[in-house]
Structures are given as C-alpha cells and as structure tokens.
Amino acid sequence: MPETPTEPRTRRRLDMSSPVVWAASALLVLLVFNAVVNPGFFALRIQDGHLFGSPVDVLKNVAPTLLIAVGMTLVIATRGIDLSVGAVLAISGAVSFTIIDGSSDPTSPATAAVAIGTALAVGLVLGAWNGFLVSVVGIQPIIATLVLMTAGRGLAMLVTDGQIITAENPAFDWLGGGFVLGLPAQVVLTLLVLLVVAALTRRTALGTLIEAVGTNPEAARLAGVRSRSITWTVYVFVAFTAAVAGLMTNANVSAADANRAGLFIELDAILAVVIGGTSLAGGRYSLTGTVLGALILQTLTTTTLTMGVPDEYVRLFKAVVIIAVFLLQAPRIRAALGRRRRSARTSTSPAVPVPAVEGDDVRPLTPASSAEPADATAAEPTTTDQGALR
Amino acid sequence: MTATDSATGTAPAPAPERPDRSLGQAAYAWLRRTDTGSSTFSVLVTALLLVVLFGAGTLRYENFGYPQVALNLLVDNAHLIVLAVGMTFVILTGGIDLSSGAVVALSTVIAASLLQKGWAAPLVIVLVLATGTLLGWAMGAAVHHLQLQPFIVTLAGMFLARGLCFVISEPSIPIRDDLFTGLAQNVIELPGNTYLTYGVLIALVVVAIAVYVLHRTRFGRTVYAIGGNEQSAGLMGLAVGRTKVAVYAISGFCSALGGLLFSLYILSGWSLHAIGMELDAIAAVVIGGTLLTGGSGLVVGSLLGVLVLGTIQSLISFDGGLSSWWTKITIGVLLLVFVVVQRLSTRSSR
Amino acid sequence: MSTAAPRPAAAPVVEMSGITIEFPGVRALDGVGLRLFPGEVHALMGENGAGKSTLIKALTGVYRYDSGTVTVDGVEQQFATPADAQAAGISTVYQEVNLCPNLTVTENVVLGREPRKRGSIDRRASRERTRRVLAELNLDLDPGSILGRHPIALQQLVAIARAVDTDAKVLVLDEPTSSLDAGEVAELFRVVRTLRDRGVAILFVSHxxxxxxxxxxxxxVLRNGRLVAEHRTAELPRLQLVQEMIGRELSTLEHLEREPAHEAPADAVPRLRARGLGRTGAIAPTDLDVHAGRVTGLAGLLGSGRTELTRLLFGADRASSGTVEVDGRPVKLRTPRTAIAEGIAFCSEDRKGEGVVGDLTVRDNVLLALQARRGWLRRIPTKQGDELVAKYIKALDIRPAHPDALIRNLSGGNQQKVLLARWLLTEPRLLLLDEPTRGIDIGAKAQIQALVSQLASEGMSVVFVSAELEEVLRISDRITVLRDHRTVADVDGSTATLDSVVDLIASGGDRA
Known part of the structure; x- marks a missing residue:
C-alpha cells in the first residue's frame, strides 16, 4: 500500500512479475470458475434490509482472519512473525465474556463498553510483551511468540475457569452479528481497520520505515531509524488486531471457548500474507496482496463447499494450492523465472544496470546474499558453484 | 575467556603426552568443560529441574512417590519422546519441523483404516513408517534445494498431512488388530509390582540409537557442524545438503513411529489426534537445553524435557485443586525462562 | 627468515597461469599467473579490487575460472568445490575462521575425516591424532575444549592444525592476522615457519x-585484476612495492591538478575533536581534529584502520576508549542516532550491505535519514519530498532521473549519489565519507570529488576516506595517515605529495 502513491503510473500498468497481480488473477479465476459452475454463487438477496448470499458469507467469514493478516503483514515486513495471535484472540474473547458474565447488569451497553475496552487493553499488553521479547531481549520472533502461543490458551482458560462462557449482551453481540448499511458489522469493522492501517502507513512514514527495517536492518540503523520502537509497534498492533478479531468471533457465537476460538488462525493469517506476495524474509509488503490472499483462502473454502466437494477433500485441496503457491515463491524457481524475463528485457532496453562487482568485495558466499532472492542471485557470478556450499 | 587462555603462552613447551588419563583426570576435564554455556550443563539443569519437580510432588502428594508414577511418565509420553528425538535432529541443524503433530495424526489414521480393511499389521507398520519418511524427505528437499524456509515448508507439510487425514477418514476409527491390541495391552512386568509398555521400550531404543548416531557417526557430527556454521561446514567439505535433507526424513520417520506408538496408546485413528503436539515436542527440546539456533544440545536433554512436561502434567492431575490449563501456563513460563537464559548466555559468550 | 629462499630448481607445487574470471560486467582477473614452491611463504599483494581474493577462490575451488590452467604437482586440475581442492592438498584458512565454534577442537580438526572403528567414530584415536597435530605445531591446547571459547587467534591456529591434519601441500592464509595482536601474530608466524620448514607452500595475504x-x-603483486610482478621479498624495496600496488610512477603524479585549499582559521575550536578514541582490536587510541570548512583525508592501505576510525566517529561501533567533542562540547556517540543529532552523517564503504535499502525506491532512499530524524509520525509532505528529491537528483545528476525507480537497479555510482543525497538532506555539519568513489565510473567519481570540494567551501566539514591516494591528496586540506590500526602521521594537504604519503605508509612514519 505505501508504495502505490509513489509508483509511476506508466510502469504500473500490468507488471506480470508482481505477486499482487498473480494473487488477483488467482482470485479472478476462482470467481469466474464459481460463476460458471454455480450460477447462484453471486446471487444476493436482501432480507430485513440486510444483504445475504455467498459473497457476503465469504466476506463475513474472512473478516477475523483478514484483520489479523493485516497486522501480520506489518510484522512479517520487519522480518518477524507472530505465532501467538490465536492465543491472544482466545484471551480477548475470554476476558470480554467473563466481564459481561460477571457484571451486575450483563445486558447494558456500559458493560459491553467495559468488556471491549478491557479486552483490547489486554491485547495491547500482550502485544507489548511480544514486542519486548523480540526488540529488546532480542529473541527470534518465532520463539518469542511461541511462548505466548503455548501459555496463552492456558491463560484464556484460567480467565474462563475452563468453562465455555455464554452471555447475551445486545451491544456486544452486534460486533459479531450486527449490520451496518446492510453489511455485516464484522466486514465493516475490518474494512475500517484496513483503511486506518492503509492511511496510517501511507499518510505517515511508518510504512516506508517498516520496509526499510525489514529490507536492510543495518542500513536502517545507520540512517538513524528507530528500528527497535518500530519493531515493537508492529507487535503491539498485530496483538490489537487479534484482540478485535477475538471480540468479533466470540460475539458471533455469543460464547467464549478458550480452547477452540481462533485455533490455527495464526497459520491462516500467515498464509494470507505469503500468498499475497509479502516475503517471509521481510521488506516490501502489500496490504492489497494480503486482502487478496485472505479472500483466495476463504473463497477456496466456500467454493469447494458449494461445489459439493466432499468436506474431507477441502483441506487437502487447500494444502495442494498452498504448496503450489509456496513453490512459485521459492527463490530458486523465481530466479529461474526471473532470468528468463531479465534476458528478454536486456535485448529491448539498453539501460539495464550492471551490478557493481568490486574485486575483493565480492562475497557471494555470505548468508546475507541468500536473503535477497532475485537480485542477489542475478548479481552472483555464474561461474560460482553455489550449490555445493549450501 | 576461560582458563584455556593461559595455554597461549609465548614459549609453549611440547604438549606432554597423555596417552591414558586416569578416571579422575577425565572427570576433572569433563567438569572443567561443563561451564554454564555448555550443553551438558543445560542437561544437568533440566535433570535438576526434573528431580526438584518430582521431589516436590513426592513431598506434597502421598501417592506421588510410588515407582509406577515415575514409570508412567514414560508410559504416557512414549510417543512424545520419539517425536522430540526427531525434532532434536532438525533443530540441531537450525531448522524446525511443524508437521510432526499432523504426521502423527496421519499415521494413526492410515494404520487404523488399513487395519480395519484387514491388512496385515507388519505391512501396515512398514507402510506408515515409509509414508512419514517420504514426507519428511520431500520437505527436506524443499528446504535444501529450493531454499525455502523450514518454517514455511513444514507448515505446508502440516496442512498436507492433515488434509490427507480427512480424505482417508474423517471419523475416528477404532483399532482392533490383534498385534496392535496385544502390544498395547501386554505390559512388561518389573519387580516391585511395576510395569512398562512395549512402547516405552521402543522409545528408549530410539533414544539410544539417536545418541549413537549423533555422537558416533560422521553424519551426526555433520548435523552439529551445520548447526554451528553451515557455511563453514560446506567449506570443510562436509555433505551439507545430504545431511539437511536427511534430518527432515529422520524427523518424518520419528513422527510416523510416534504416531504408531500413539495409536497403541489410544487404540484409534483420528484426523484430529495430536493437534499441537509439535509444539509440545519443540517445548520439550528447548527445555531439554537444545538451542533453537542450532548446533548445541543433546538428545538426552530432549528425553528429560519430555519427562519434565510429563511431571508437570502429573503434578497438576494429582492436585485436585489445580486445573488442567495450568499445564499450558507452566510450560509456557518454563519455555520463556529457558529461551531468555539461552539468549543471555549466547549473548555474553560472544 | 628469508634465507630459506626458494629453490628455483625445484618444480612449483602449484602453478596457475592465464587465469581469467569474468563477473557480469567486470573482468575480475585477467590472465593472472601464480607459482608456489614447496617450502616457501609467498605473499600475495594488492590493493582493494586487485583480485587477491578472487585468485584465492579460483585456487581453492570456490570460483570456477573462465580460462587458464591450474596445475598441482604437474597435474592439471579444475576444482569444482572446496572439498575437491582439499583432496588435492590445498587447504585454506580464511579471515573469518571457517570452523564450527560449537564443536570441540578435536572435532574441528578431524571433522569429515574422523578415524573410525567398526563403523563408529573412534573418539580416542581422534583425540590422539589431534594431540599429535597440535604437538607438531607446538600448541598447548585442550583437544576436548569447545572451539568457540578460545580467542580468534587460537581458532585460527586450530584451522591451520586442520590443514596440517589433511597433509596439505599448500596452505592458503587469507588475511589471518587482521584481528590479532602482536603476540598472537608472533605465535602464528612461528607455526607458519614450522610448516614452511617441513616443505609446505604457504600463500599469505595480509595488508x-x-x-x-x-x-x-x-x-x-596484483593490480586491477592483472599480474604486476613477482619478486623475491629481500630484493624488493618497500617503496617500490607500494608503488606497484597503487600503480603509479611517482614522478608522473607530481603534476596532479590540485583543488584550491579551503580556508580555515587554524585557531578556531574544531568542529570535531577526538582524543584517544579507539576500539580494542579495531583501532588504537587516536587523536583527530576536524575543522569547519575543511576536508580531512584518511590515508592508509586497506585494513589500516581508516574504516574503523570513521565508524567510531559516527557511533556505528561503540568506542572502547577516548572522548569526542563537537564544537567544544563533549558528546557521547553511542548510536548513529546520537551522532546524527550532532549533525554528523556517514556513508559506509559497504554500500550494498549498510547503505542502500534495495527494496525501496530512489525517493524513499533519499528521504530515509531525514524521515528517520523526524520520526514516523511526521511524514515529509509529499510535495516537499518530491521537490527535495527532484532537486538532489538534478544537483547530483542521478540517473535514471526517476524518483520511483528501485534503487537496487541503479549502478554503483548512482547508488552512491543517492546515499550522498540522503545525508545532504539532513544538512550535516560533518560528513564522513568512507570510500565514496569505490567501484564507480570515472565520470561519477569526478562529480563526487567536485561535490565534496564544494560542500567544504560552503562550510561543511568532511572526513574523506579512500584507497586511492591521489584522490585523498587532491581533495584534502589535512591528511591523517594510518597504518596497522594506528595513526602514524598528520600532514598538511597542501604540502604533502604522493611521494611523502607513500613513504609514510611504507615506513610507518619512522623516517618522516
């Protein structure tokens, strides 16, 4: 997203190498396929002033995952990852329902406000904890967030005392089942967060600085970027999105199940980000890609279900698609594709820059070079037998 | 730096020949090396933690001290021990395997469904083990040859394995095969009215083999070398690629074997078995003192790590007042402590 | 030492001839030859970019060469991997020790070639073999100790022990001494001589x-990827060596056009005053004064400590001793941010690793430092940013003049200009330039030199580091000469000549 305003419109026309274009095409293919196989797929009907239909279902079901995926995008852009979002989601739900359940006036809007506020605050604290471990203590993100992933569900059950808490609070339930202008509240809320993030990263310099930290941490440090506080901020933010998602999913079923709520949602969110073309190696990110990635995953599920594919094949089908996407993103395979594209371009454009190779400074064996996929491989001397050394 | 600095004198005499060290000298040398950063020290800490936890249980709950309680740690966690052994190989090279829980489930489902169809048990066992190994090998090949991150590759493997589970059978299938039920129900009687299961025996054999392979074969030392510095290992002429692929194959094999032991333990195959078991295995490995960055750690540590997790579980089940979720919280806290301490110790030694 | 001169009658153990290696756009080696005889220490000399490392990598199987031959003991070889080269008896000890710090000394010596008994590693035999090798080299080390616990110097000796254990005929030492102290170097040389006397050919690279x-x-001696000459060390005066490495006849350099010296009141408080500034293992305590409106050149060979000193002035590395004053105020340069707050800017010599943010556009790269100083919340307004970027693209002649091009697609010279623009935007009062003209074409080089002069005349202080002495001489008002991690002289830029500076570098100031 932050890159869009600065990209020259002329060059943007249809860059087939862009992963966002790939993701968009994949989604398009899926939608067209649906339209052909199941003409009723796009049928929308209005009932009680609210929209219903498969597309609305897709949007509603994707909302919590997408919300978290948006936060995850920023974390991944800084070369990080957050495994604990599922646990944070469960804790957020548990906290809010426990407050409503224990309140003297469980149905009042004030109670809902307290519950929501507390749950979000808890989310922020948990995010700050993850951020502290990663940016200050310097623990690898996978491991730092693994701690909360493991302990978090225990904490959620501690809050709910191991019970599935059900509570009815009209104001709170609106988060899960309410409608705004005929659209599910979940969808509207997610869109809202998405817009805020897009604005925040585009209207401020946050997006650029995140990308700088993720692309070249040392260069960012030497340029005076406050890498530590930026890293910290993204972990707080992703936990915030997880807390909001926790409120939505639990409100949707009017119950907090500390054991099951948000199970595997961290993996879905990471998948959405990666399918959207943001590399796990950090750097350039695309919120548009993440939205597309999340929609692809959800549409895939809905498609297989509406097609009447037996339920048990859905997971396998998804796994195969995901593996295909990962394989397409493999540095080796990308480099092979890129080489073909590059050589085609060389013949047309004389302005292809020559990578500066500086005698003694050629260090193609440093591990760092493998972190920069396409460019680094292209700049490496072809005479080197890299394979033998890896 | 350590005491060895004194060895860099400017006028070194020829090193004295010490062909046969006495036991005392060897013990002294070992102790001198066992400082706070070494893997033996980490294992000692884990062992101490195990003793303290178990001791606390014995003091607090009157039946906790029975020998069978201790043996049940092994009986209840045989599958996890095998899983942790495979995970140790992968983590020692600096990788990770998120697929092992799903492979356990896949193994139980394959075994249960084939046995239900009347296949011969030995054939089923071979097939299950081959499937797990093949899946692990494929993931290792993707990690090495395609240079994908282990996290992503094994995540995809996890989805694939779970997906296959559902295709084979969604509902839980009971196992009624004679060999399986026989292995599950017959126990090895031990003196003092105690017993062990055959699963425990298998798990301990796996641990022994792993110790041998890691410490007494070139392959094992290459595993450590890769974890220490992969680039150096390549420049030293070691078979880095082959070894990296092999550790994932080993982890896949161990997951499949763990799955078989797990199916003996609960005599059913179900797609939703062993959800999150890979996290337990990783936690056990970390608590056992293995560095997640690779290159340092012992299989015995992972065994102790599993037993620590098991002890926490028994403590909580013995205490009627403590609820089951305290297990997760305690494991998380332990994980945190070990990770932070590891981080601080590696930071200071550099 | 040099009495053990080569016996020209003996056949060389390694003979490389006509080695050519091309990287995309660059011919890194052009028909280079090298002969190594048994029982000699052979130094491979050359400045940055001369092709030393490339030649070593060609010999040790890391790179494949495009043409030429390598013969070992008269047999032509083409090594595909380092393992192949090792099998042929060529072992290498790299600057950054390429062993496994997590394993024991014994394992690092025998790894991959462990003695085995009935299929499993014979640990006792491994230990004995290691002990024997260590004893041969007169090293008293516990074979069972963990390698990473030893100082780098000892680790390096273990790497040599590993080479000895392979019965290497040729031992390549690639800058083994760059992080060792005097005592450690003496120990290393003792081992090297031991090996030489046993008939091993040693290829030694050092600055x-x-x-x-x-x-x-x-x-x-190599220069710019070509062979300059082969000498007996005893017959080669130092001055001639330095001239050959730098590649100019001294007489022709006298007539270099000089930039006018920038005026500066010598009595004023220096903009930056460093006293005893040093970092253990990188640079000995150094005094340095940088005045307003003047260019201070740091001259010295690669590895002399010029980069290390510059990094300390920016807080990129933390100093272990000394004080720094800016405009007479004592400051603590703990991080780059504190230095930036003092108006200091720094262009690293490692453009790719520490300068450009490859995934970002030229625009974002130009604005990065200014934006970082403003914090993420106060984004530079689009219009203002566009104007600034456009201004500097024009002023520095950055091509392509496209703010939205990805910086990684620019040539080295243009990347460097972008980095300069990044810092000029912050309006620094002290600009630290470490090798700003390395690896970039002549045109861009001249532009950058002119820019530096202009900035200084406008009142900026500049510290200019370059491997090219002519450049330093031409640009600097004051030149600090470094050698072996310490300052050896401080000379006036207007009176210094290439002769005098080369002499200082070669002699270490003893004769100055």
Whole structure:
C-alpha cells in the first residue's frame, strides 16, 4: 500500500512479475470458475434490509482472519512473525465474556463498553510483551511468540475457569452479528481497520520505515531509524488486531471457548500474507496482496463447499494450492523465472544496470546474499558453484 | 575467556603426552568443560529441574512417590519422546519441523483404516513408517534445494498431512488388530509390582540409537557442524545438503513411529489426534537445553524435557485443586525462562 | 627468515597461469599467473579490487575460472568445490575462521575425516591424532575444549592444525592476522615457519607490510585484476612495492591538478575533536581534529584502520576508549542516532550491505535519514519530498532521473549519489565519507570529488576516506595517515605529495 502513491503510473500498468497481480488473477479465476459452475454463487438477496448470499458469507467469514493478516503483514515486513495471535484472540474473547458474565447488569451497553475496552487493553499488553521479547531481549520472533502461543490458551482458560462462557449482551453481540448499511458489522469493522492501517502507513512514514527495517536492518540503523520502537509497534498492533478479531468471533457465537476460538488462525493469517506476495524474509509488503490472499483462502473454502466437494477433500485441496503457491515463491524457481524475463528485457532496453562487482568485495558466499532472492542471485557470478556450499 | 587462555603462552613447551588419563583426570576435564554455556550443563539443569519437580510432588502428594508414577511418565509420553528425538535432529541443524503433530495424526489414521480393511499389521507398520519418511524427505528437499524456509515448508507439510487425514477418514476409527491390541495391552512386568509398555521400550531404543548416531557417526557430527556454521561446514567439505535433507526424513520417520506408538496408546485413528503436539515436542527440546539456533544440545536433554512436561502434567492431575490449563501456563513460563537464559548466555559468550 | 629462499630448481607445487574470471560486467582477473614452491611463504599483494581474493577462490575451488590452467604437482586440475581442492592438498584458512565454534577442537580438526572403528567414530584415536597435530605445531591446547571459547587467534591456529591434519601441500592464509595482536601474530608466524620448514607452500595475504616483509620469501603483486610482478621479498624495496600496488610512477603524479585549499582559521575550536578514541582490536587510541570548512583525508592501505576510525566517529561501533567533542562540547556517540543529532552523517564503504535499502525506491532512499530524524509520525509532505528529491537528483545528476525507480537497479555510482543525497538532506555539519568513489565510473567519481570540494567551501566539514591516494591528496586540506590500526602521521594537504604519503605508509612514519 505505501508504495502505490509513489509508483509511476506508466510502469504500473500490468507488471506480470508482481505477486499482487498473480494473487488477483488467482482470485479472478476462482470467481469466474464459481460463476460458471454455480450460477447462484453471486446471487444476493436482501432480507430485513440486510444483504445475504455467498459473497457476503465469504466476506463475513474472512473478516477475523483478514484483520489479523493485516497486522501480520506489518510484522512479517520487519522480518518477524507472530505465532501467538490465536492465543491472544482466545484471551480477548475470554476476558470480554467473563466481564459481561460477571457484571451486575450483563445486558447494558456500559458493560459491553467495559468488556471491549478491557479486552483490547489486554491485547495491547500482550502485544507489548511480544514486542519486548523480540526488540529488546532480542529473541527470534518465532520463539518469542511461541511462548505466548503455548501459555496463552492456558491463560484464556484460567480467565474462563475452563468453562465455555455464554452471555447475551445486545451491544456486544452486534460486533459479531450486527449490520451496518446492510453489511455485516464484522466486514465493516475490518474494512475500517484496513483503511486506518492503509492511511496510517501511507499518510505517515511508518510504512516506508517498516520496509526499510525489514529490507536492510543495518542500513536502517545507520540512517538513524528507530528500528527497535518500530519493531515493537508492529507487535503491539498485530496483538490489537487479534484482540478485535477475538471480540468479533466470540460475539458471533455469543460464547467464549478458550480452547477452540481462533485455533490455527495464526497459520491462516500467515498464509494470507505469503500468498499475497509479502516475503517471509521481510521488506516490501502489500496490504492489497494480503486482502487478496485472505479472500483466495476463504473463497477456496466456500467454493469447494458449494461445489459439493466432499468436506474431507477441502483441506487437502487447500494444502495442494498452498504448496503450489509456496513453490512459485521459492527463490530458486523465481530466479529461474526471473532470468528468463531479465534476458528478454536486456535485448529491448539498453539501460539495464550492471551490478557493481568490486574485486575483493565480492562475497557471494555470505548468508546475507541468500536473503535477497532475485537480485542477489542475478548479481552472483555464474561461474560460482553455489550449490555445493549450501 | 576461560582458563584455556593461559595455554597461549609465548614459549609453549611440547604438549606432554597423555596417552591414558586416569578416571579422575577425565572427570576433572569433563567438569572443567561443563561451564554454564555448555550443553551438558543445560542437561544437568533440566535433570535438576526434573528431580526438584518430582521431589516436590513426592513431598506434597502421598501417592506421588510410588515407582509406577515415575514409570508412567514414560508410559504416557512414549510417543512424545520419539517425536522430540526427531525434532532434536532438525533443530540441531537450525531448522524446525511443524508437521510432526499432523504426521502423527496421519499415521494413526492410515494404520487404523488399513487395519480395519484387514491388512496385515507388519505391512501396515512398514507402510506408515515409509509414508512419514517420504514426507519428511520431500520437505527436506524443499528446504535444501529450493531454499525455502523450514518454517514455511513444514507448515505446508502440516496442512498436507492433515488434509490427507480427512480424505482417508474423517471419523475416528477404532483399532482392533490383534498385534496392535496385544502390544498395547501386554505390559512388561518389573519387580516391585511395576510395569512398562512395549512402547516405552521402543522409545528408549530410539533414544539410544539417536545418541549413537549423533555422537558416533560422521553424519551426526555433520548435523552439529551445520548447526554451528553451515557455511563453514560446506567449506570443510562436509555433505551439507545430504545431511539437511536427511534430518527432515529422520524427523518424518520419528513422527510416523510416534504416531504408531500413539495409536497403541489410544487404540484409534483420528484426523484430529495430536493437534499441537509439535509444539509440545519443540517445548520439550528447548527445555531439554537444545538451542533453537542450532548446533548445541543433546538428545538426552530432549528425553528429560519430555519427562519434565510429563511431571508437570502429573503434578497438576494429582492436585485436585489445580486445573488442567495450568499445564499450558507452566510450560509456557518454563519455555520463556529457558529461551531468555539461552539468549543471555549466547549473548555474553560472544 | 628469508634465507630459506626458494629453490628455483625445484618444480612449483602449484602453478596457475592465464587465469581469467569474468563477473557480469567486470573482468575480475585477467590472465593472472601464480607459482608456489614447496617450502616457501609467498605473499600475495594488492590493493582493494586487485583480485587477491578472487585468485584465492579460483585456487581453492570456490570460483570456477573462465580460462587458464591450474596445475598441482604437474597435474592439471579444475576444482569444482572446496572439498575437491582439499583432496588435492590445498587447504585454506580464511579471515573469518571457517570452523564450527560449537564443536570441540578435536572435532574441528578431524571433522569429515574422523578415524573410525567398526563403523563408529573412534573418539580416542581422534583425540590422539589431534594431540599429535597440535604437538607438531607446538600448541598447548585442550583437544576436548569447545572451539568457540578460545580467542580468534587460537581458532585460527586450530584451522591451520586442520590443514596440517589433511597433509596439505599448500596452505592458503587469507588475511589471518587482521584481528590479532602482536603476540598472537608472533605465535602464528612461528607455526607458519614450522610448516614452511617441513616443505609446505604457504600463500599469505595480509595488508600489514611489516608482517609481509617479516614472513614472506617471495611475493606476487596484483593490480586491477592483472599480474604486476613477482619478486623475491629481500630484493624488493618497500617503496617500490607500494608503488606497484597503487600503480603509479611517482614522478608522473607530481603534476596532479590540485583543488584550491579551503580556508580555515587554524585557531578556531574544531568542529570535531577526538582524543584517544579507539576500539580494542579495531583501532588504537587516536587523536583527530576536524575543522569547519575543511576536508580531512584518511590515508592508509586497506585494513589500516581508516574504516574503523570513521565508524567510531559516527557511533556505528561503540568506542572502547577516548572522548569526542563537537564544537567544544563533549558528546557521547553511542548510536548513529546520537551522532546524527550532532549533525554528523556517514556513508559506509559497504554500500550494498549498510547503505542502500534495495527494496525501496530512489525517493524513499533519499528521504530515509531525514524521515528517520523526524520520526514516523511526521511524514515529509509529499510535495516537499518530491521537490527535495527532484532537486538532489538534478544537483547530483542521478540517473535514471526517476524518483520511483528501485534503487537496487541503479549502478554503483548512482547508488552512491543517492546515499550522498540522503545525508545532504539532513544538512550535516560533518560528513564522513568512507570510500565514496569505490567501484564507480570515472565520470561519477569526478562529480563526487567536485561535490565534496564544494560542500567544504560552503562550510561543511568532511572526513574523506579512500584507497586511492591521489584522490585523498587532491581533495584534502589535512591528511591523517594510518597504518596497522594506528595513526602514524598528520600532514598538511597542501604540502604533502604522493611521494611523502607513500613513504609514510611504507615506513610507518619512522623516517618522516
């Protein structure tokens, strides 16, 4: 997203190498396929002033995952990852329902406000904890967030005392089942967060600085970027999105199940980000890609279900698609594709820059070079037998 | 730096020949090396933690001290021990395997469904083990040859394995095969009215083999070398690629074997078995003192790590007042402590 | 030492001839030859970019060469991997020790070649073999200790022990002494001599002239990927060596056009005053004054400590001793941010690793430092940013003049200009430039030199580091000469000549 305003419109026309274009095409293919196989797929009907239909279902079901995926995008852009979002989601739900359940006036809007506020605050604290471990203590993100992933569900059950808490609070339930202008509240809320993030990263310099930290941490440090506080901020933010998602999913079923709520949602969110073309190696990110990635995953599920594919094949089908996407993103395979594209371009454009190779400074064996996929491989001397050394 | 600095004198005499060290000298040398950063020290800490936890249980709950309680740690966690052994190989090279829980489930489902169809048990066992190994090998090949991150590759493997589970059978299938039920129900009687299961025996054999392979074969030392510095290992002429692929194959094999032991333990195959078991295995490995960055750690540590997790579980089940979720919280806290301490110790030694 | 001169009658153990290696756009080696005889220490000399490392990598199987031959003991070889080269008896000890710090000394010596008994590793035999090798080298080390616990110097000796254990005929030492102290170097040289006397051919690369003269019997000089000459060390005066490495006849350099010296009141408080500033293992305590409106050049060979000193002035590395004053105020340069707040800017010599943010556009790269100083919340307004970027693209002649091009697609010279623009935007009062003109074409180089002069005349202080002495001489008002991690002289830029500076570098200031 932050890159869009600065990209020259002329060059943007249809860059087939862009992963966002790939993701968009994949989604398009899926939608067209649906339209052909199941003409009723796009049928929308209005009932009680609210929209219903498969597309609305897709949007509603994707909302919590997408919300978290948006936060995850920023974390991944800084070369990080957050495994604990599922646990944070469960804790957020548990906290809010426990407050409503224990309140003297469980149905009042004030109670809902307290519950929501507390749950979000808890989310922020948990995010700050993850951020502290990663940016200050310097623990690898996978491991730092693994701690909360493991302990978090225990904490959620501690809050709910191991019970599935059900509570009815009209104001709170609106988060899960309410409608705004005929659209599910979940969808509207997610869109809202998405817009805020897009604005925040585009209207401020946050997006650029995140990308700088993720692309070249040392260069960012030497340029005076406050890498530590930026890293910290993204972990707080992703936990915030997880807390909001926790409120939505639990409100949707009017119950907090500390054991099951948000199970595997961290993996879905990471998948959405990666399918959207943001590399796990950090750097350039695309919120548009993440939205597309999340929609692809959800549409895939809905498609297989509406097609009447037996339920048990859905997971396998998804796994195969995901593996295909990962394989397409493999540095080796990308480099092979890129080489073909590059050589085609060389013949047309004389302005292809020559990578500066500086005698003694050629260090193609440093591990760092493998972190920069396409460019680094292209700049490496072809005479080197890299394979033998890896 | 350590005491060895004194060895860099400017006028070194020829090193004295010490062909046969006495036991005392060897013990002294070992102790001198066992400082706070070494893997033996980490294992000692884990062992101490195990003793303290178990001791606390014995003091607090009157039946906790029975020998069978201790043996049940092994009986209840045989599958996890095998899983942790495979995970140790992968983590020692600096990788990770998120697929092992799903492979356990896949193994139980394959075994249960084939046995239900009347296949011969030995054939089923071979097939299950081959499937797990093949899946692990494929993931290792993707990690090495395609240079994908282990996290992503094994995540995809996890989805694939779970997906296959559902295709084979969604509902839980009971196992009624004679060999399986026989292995599950017959126990090895031990003196003092105690017993062990055959699963425990298998798990301990796996641990022994792993110790041998890691410490007494070139392959094992290459595993450590890769974890220490992969680039150096390549420049030293070691078979880095082959070894990296092999550790994932080993982890896949161990997951499949763990799955078989797990199916003996609960005599059913179900797609939703062993959800999150890979996290337990990783936690056990970390608590056992293995560095997640690779290159340092012992299989015995992972065994102790599993037993620590098991002890926490028994403590909580013995205490009627403590609820089951305290297990997760305690494991998380332990994980945190070990990770932070590891981080601080590696930071200071550099 | 050099009495153990090569016996020209003996056949060389390694003979490389006509080695050519091309990287995309660059011919890194052009028909280079090298002969190594048994029982000699052979120094490979050359400045940055001369092709030393590339030649070593060609010999040790890391790179494949495009043409030429390598013969070992008269047999032509083409090594595909380092393992192949090792099997042929060529072992290498790299600057950054390429062993496994997590394993024991014994394992690092025998790894991959462990003695085995009935299929499993015979640990006792491994230990004995290691002990024997260590004893041969007169090293008293516990074979069972963990390698990473030892100082780098000892780790390096273990790497040599590993080479000895392979019965290497040729031992390549690639800058083994760059992070060792005097005592450790002496220990290393003792081992090297032991091996030489046993008939091993040793290829030695170092930037320390004293060490080269102390240990080597012969040397090969490279420059710009070409062979300059092969000499007996005893017959080669230092001055001639430096001239050959730098590549100019001194007489022709006298007539270099000089930039006018920038005026500066010598009595004023210096903009930056460093006293005893040093960092253990990188640079000995150094005094340095940088005045407003003047260019201070740091001259010295690669590895002399010029980069290390510059990094300390920016807080990129933390100093272990000394004080820094800016405009007479004591400041603590703990991080780059504190230095930036003092108006200091720094262009690293490692453009790719520490300068450009490859995934970002030229625009974002130009604005990065200014934006970082403003914090993420106060984004530079689009219009203002566009104007600034456009201004500097024009002023510095950055091509393509496209703010939205990805910086990684620019040539080295243009990347460097972008980095300069990044810092000029912050309006620094002290600009630290480490090798700003390395690896970029002549045109861009001249532009950058002119820019530096202009900035200084406008009142900016500049610290200019370059491997090219002419450049330093031409640009600097004051030149600090470094050698072997310490300052050896401080000379006036207007009176210094290439002769005098080369002499200072070669002699270490003893004769100055």
């Amino acid at each position: 320390f002239l004293d060490q080269v003269y102390e240990i080597s019997d012969r040397m090969t």
